[in-house]
Amino acid sequence: MNIQDIEAFVAAAEAGSINRASVRLNLTQPATTRRIQNFEAAFGGDALFDRSVKPAILTALGNHVLEHCRRVLTTVAELEACATRSAGPTGELRVGVAHGLGEMVLTSPLDALRRSFPHVRMQVSANWTTDLIEQVPGGAIDCAIGLITDAHRLPGGVRRLSVGTERIVIVSSSSRASTKPDGSPWRLRDLAEEGWFLNPRGCGCRAALERAFDRHNILIQVAAEIFGEDLQLSLLAQSGGLGLAPYRQLERSPHRAELRALDVADFQLSATVTLVRNLVPSRFDPAIELLARQLKVKLQDSNGT
DNA sequence: AGCGATACATCTGCAGAGCG
DNA sequence: CGCTCTGCAGATGTATCGCT
Structure with missing residues (x-):
């Protein structure tokens, strides 16, 4: 044994x-x-x-x-x-990060981690939030950083640390105004005839949008499934379609000037940027705690800019 | 088709023998 | 005593099979 x-x-x-x-x-x-x-x-x-x-x-x-x-x-x-605890952690720290979130929040926290724990080797993988949080209890990854919405269910044996919030917005090309011509916000029904550029199934934000359409008994028109928000935003900037993106990602997009976040009355989605880790103590605890603190700082900083 | 078990091949680590 | 070689055991991978 x-x-x-x-x-x-x-x-x-x-x-x-x-x-x-x-x-x-x-x-x-x-x-x-x-x-x-x-x-x-x-x-x-x-x-x-x-x-x-x-x-x-x-x-x-x-x-x-x-x-x-x-x-x-x-x-x-x-x-x-x-x-x-006294020697400091060593070995491979496996961090799972939600698609699209890595470039947005992870760069400077990873730098800080490398400086503080030079003997920790990091292995960063990307996946959908739902899949990542399932990998934590079994130990396939040491911690997951995901965008968690009300729809997510956390498995047992994990602890969540909220490090910030992220507004998910409906995006179109700037040829469309952020509100209707009379100044009132858009409604999902107004956008029903549009083609949507969305992440493939498995994306929690897409699932939330589809549920919102379901509640109104409207069929969503998916024009294309595109992996990755950067490519989606690039295509949206040139087309008349609609998409979903974290607001921070929209702000830092090279196509920002050609894109518009729409004011939609019956679709508000806010996700919590969350670090999910195992309840069982690990030698990487100090490193994971530093990562959580740095993520918090990074998200506060980018809120202010 | 998916899942789990098994046969066989390969790799790795370790102990012991031989040699300088 | 230290180094190198050799043989063995154990762990793991690939290929394949049978079962549901």
């Missing part, structure tokens, strides 16, 4: 399948299977997973053992944190 085998067992239990656990652990599926088999062998061959169903589910014994394993991993993490 060793820690790696316990980690594999817990990852499979939490991820809901051995396959997904292998992604979290950065192993292949056979390697994960064998770690779990090793662990099960310590129980005299009694199965911890019911493999007659796919993906495999925990048996009653497996559920019981899982609670013990979580306590073991927590204790080991506390021990590691204790051991590294």
Whole structure:
């Protein structure tokens, strides 16, 4: 029985399948299977997973053992944190950042992190917020920085630190005024005939917009799915379509002069820029806390400019 | 099609032997 | 004593199979 085998067992239990656990652990599926088999062998061959169903589910014994394993991993993490507190953290800090958010908020906080923790190597990956926060409890990443809206549900075993808010605005080319000709704000119904340039499905902001259209029983016209706000804004600047973007991203766009944020009465979306981390103490805690502080400062600064 | 298990190949780390 | 080589065990990857 060793820690790696316990980690594999817990990852499979939490991820809901051995396959997904292998992604979290950065192993292949056979390697994960064998770690779990090793662990099960310590129980005299009694199965911890019911493999007659796919993906495999925990048996009653497996559920019981899982609670013990979580306590073991927590204790080991506390021990590691204790051991590294004086020496300072070393190793690879895996940070997940929501698509589009990285360039906006992460540059100077990462610089500060590198200066304060020279022995920490950073691995930054981008994904949708929903996917990132799911990766935290299993340990696939050490922390996630995402744009969280009311629609997001956080898994158990994580802690969230709000570092700022971000207004998500509906954007069009500057040929359209920010309000209707009579000065009143636009309504979604006024924009129903327009073609929208949106992120592919999986984007939380797009999901919020689609729900708003659903509530009004209006069908949204998606002209194109485009990955990445920068390209979307560039296309919007040249077309008559509509899109969604964090306000800060619109402000820093090289096409800012050709773009307009619309005043829309029945669509207001505000997202919280949030750092999500594991509840279990980690040797990277001091680095993650610094990152959170720096993000807060960065967002306050860019609010003021 | 997706999932998990298994066979086989490859790589890595370690212990022990041999040699200068 | 220190270095190098060799053999072994364990961990992991690829390919593939059977099951649902």
